Amino acid sequence: MTVLVLGDQLTATRGPLSRRPDDRVLMIEATEFARRHPYHPHKLTLVFSAMRHFRDDLRARGRSVDYRQVETFADGIDAHLREHPGDELVVMRPPSYRGGNRLRDLVDEHDGSLDVVQNDLFLCSSESFDEWAGDRSSYRHEDFYRFVRRETGYLMEGGDPVGGQWNYDDQNRETPPDGYEPPEPPAFEPDETTREVVEWVTETFAGEYDEPPYGGDWADPEPFRWPVTQEQARAVLDHFVTERLDDFGPYQDAMRTDSWAMHHSLLSAALNLGVIHPRRILDRVTNAAEERDVPLNSVEGFVRQVLGWREFMRHVYRREMPDLASANQLDQTEPLPELFWTGETDMACLSDVVDGVRERGYSHHIERLMILSNFATLLGVEPQALNRWFHAAYVDAYHWVTTPNVVGMGTFGSAVLSTKPYVSSANYVDTMSDYCNDCHFYKTKATGERACPFNSLYWDFLDRNADKLRNNHRMNLVYSHLDDKDEAEIETIRDRAASLRERARRGDL
Numbered sequence: 001m002t003v004l005v006l007g008d009q010l011t012a013t014r015g016p017l018s019r020r021p022d023d024r025v026l027m028i029e030a031t032e033f034a035r036r037h038p039y040h041p042h043k044l045t046l047v048f049s050a051m052r053h054f055r056d057d058l059r060a061r062g063r064s065v066d067y068r069q070v071e072t073f074a075d076g077i078d079a080h081l082r083e084h085p086g087d088e089l090v091v092m093r094p095p096s097y098r099g100g101n102r103l104r105d106l107v108d109e110h111d112g113s114l115d116v117v118q119n120d121l122f123l124c125s126s127e128s129f130d131e132w133a134g135d136r137s138s139y140r141h142e143d144f145y146r147f148v149r150r151e152t153g154y155l156m157e158g159g160d161p162v163g164g165q166w167n168y169d170d171q172n173r174e175t176p177p178d179g180y181e182p183p184e185p186p187a188f189e190p191d192e193t194t195r196e197v198v199e200w201v202t203e204t205f206a207g208e209y210d211e212p213p214y215g216g217d218w219a220d221p222e223p224f225r226w227p228v229t230q231e232q233a234r235a236v237l238d239h240f241v242t243e244r245l246d247d248f249g250p251y252q253d254a255m256r257t258d259s260w261a262m263h264h265s266l267l268s269a270a271l272n273l274g275v276i277h278p279r280r281i282l283d284r285v286t287n288a289a290e291e292r293d294v295p296l297n298s299v300e301g302f303v304r305q306v307l308g309w310r311e312f313m314r315h316v317y318r319r320e321m322p323d324l325a326s327a328n329q330l331d332q333t334e335p336l337p338e339l340f341w342t343g344e345t346d347m348a349c350l351s352d353v354v355d356g357v358r359e360r361g362y363s364h365h366i367e368r369l370m371i372l373s374n375f376a377t378l379l380g381v382e383p384q385a386l387n388r389w390f391h392a393a394y395v396d397a398y399h400w401v402t403t404p405n406v407v408g409m410g411t412f413g414s415a416v417l418s419t420k421p422y423v424s425s426a427n428y429v430d431t432m433s434d435y436c437n438d439c440h441f442y443k444t445k446a447t448g449e450r451a452c453p454f455n456s457l458y459w460d461f462l463d464r465n466a467d468k469l470r471n472n473h474r475m476n477l478v479y480s481h482l483d484d485k486d487e488a489e490i491e492t493i494r495d496r497a498a499s500l501r502e503r504a505r506r507g508d509l
């Protein structure tokens with residue numbers, strides 16, 4: 001009997017690994033996985049270093065680990081079953097679409113058997129979500145969030161939400177005052193194992209991550225900073241709770257050139273690998289709130305991300321695949337501009353965010369949504385092209401989490417989880433960030449050579465998609481503003497948008 005541990009299931013305290021302490025462990029490090037996209041080298045280092053640390057940790061605790069370094073996953077299964085003919089394996093269900101079935105087929109082909117069991121790295125089971133969702137095919141996060149709060153008891157007092165409200169978002173849209181000093185984000189000096197992986201990634205994948213579809217190098221393997229062990233992930237959590245949690249709420253949507261992390265937890269990379277469990281995170285945060293005076297809007301705002309959004313996205317993906325991945329209800333067909341790889345643009349916001357992604361494979365939520373996705377959506381980029389980019393570029397990216405976030409939330413490619421597109425003009429960017437202060441473009445202008453591209457693209461987007469969006473009652477107000485413009489102004493906006501699209505294609509924005 002063998003427990004198969006996948007690269008994003010690195011925990012010994014949950015799932016079959018915890019229940020079967022005497023069974024052999026199989027881990028497969030397949031190089032082919034890393035070639036599917038021009039992955040950011042930090043993502044590759046993160047996954048492979050975390051796997052090797054986990055292997056060493058298990059061995060140090062006396063477990064027998066069969067760690068196979070092979071070209072393809074099938075090679076690993078083949079080698080294992082040659083050594084242990086007819087072995088019975090067990091694995092937690094991967095969150096990727098048909099992941100469990102594909103694994104089972106693969107093991108069957110090699111005359112073994114595989115039992116695929118519940119994935120214990122999430123908090124809400126499929127049965128529980130399906131019971132809540134019934135036969136609905138469009139989902140509202142706020143409804144699910146209340147359901148899962150009641151189910152788990154987090155921030156509940158009897159049957160009611162702590163503080164009397166479910167949501168404190170109205171207090172969570174602030175920007176820091178003058179003189180604000182952002183907290184320093186934690187970083188980890190690579191140990192010997194990580195250094196070896198960095199070297200290996202650099203040798204093995206050179207020419208892949210440094211040759212993205214548009215050519216040119218886009219990311220350096222070093223310096224690498226992410227947590228790769230349980231201890232490091234717990235240190236990130238500690239740091240978050242002691243240094244950043246209190247202001248998480250108010251500054252959750254704020255963006256600043258001098259702080260790429262703001263008050264975000266930076267836990268997604270470790271969380272999505274199983275290195276830290278969501279229950280540990282939620283317990284630590286809610287306990288802190290009981291022990292000292294943490295503002296409720298920060299605690300609730302954070303709980304909503306981990307308990308609400310993360311679980312919600314996982315299950316919406318599970319239920320709506322495969323259609324979700326290919327959805328494109330606005331029929332957007334523009335290619336992804338080269339600047340997403342190079343960061344080369346005079347738009348200060350885009351250039352800053354893309355540079356950050358190139359440097360560390362991360363940007364925080366509102367930059368993903370309201371800078372990158374917003375811009376791509378307004379430009380008319382095909383949702384699938386943007387999804388591929390997010391999947392390749394971020395340290396925390398997996399198909400199950402990028403797809404609902406990019407195709408559903410970010411680009412409105414599908415209406416399964418949003419009732420309207422998350423799009424805005426420069427006004428939002430200016431309100432929530434300091435990017436516009438030194439930008440080449442004028443934030444208040446919609447037309448003219450140096451008008452901020454967000455403005456004309458925004459009006460052009462509404463105009464182009466009027467037949468699909470105008471009747472949406474949540475869009476009434478913005479369409480009334482569009483209707484205030486006369487035909488000549490609309491024509492100028494269309495021309496400007498067409499020329500911006502052309503410039504983006506040429507790599508000259």
Ligand code: FAD
Pocket residue numbers: 263264265266267268269271272305306309310311313363364365366368369373390394396397398401402405406409410
């Ligand atoms: P915090 O702001 O501190 O939030 C805490 C945790 O809440 C995160 O670690 C994450 O686990 C969870 N969370 C919050 N929002 C979401 C969400 N919408 N979906 C899933 N989990 C959420 N998240 C990923 O984990 N991987 C991705 O590849 C990813 N791609 C995204 C792409 C787009 C276009 C958008 C709009 C969002 C994406 N997100 C993704 C969600 C979110 O942006 C990240 O989880 C978050 O920025 C990670 O940073 P953090 O750990 O500092 O998060």
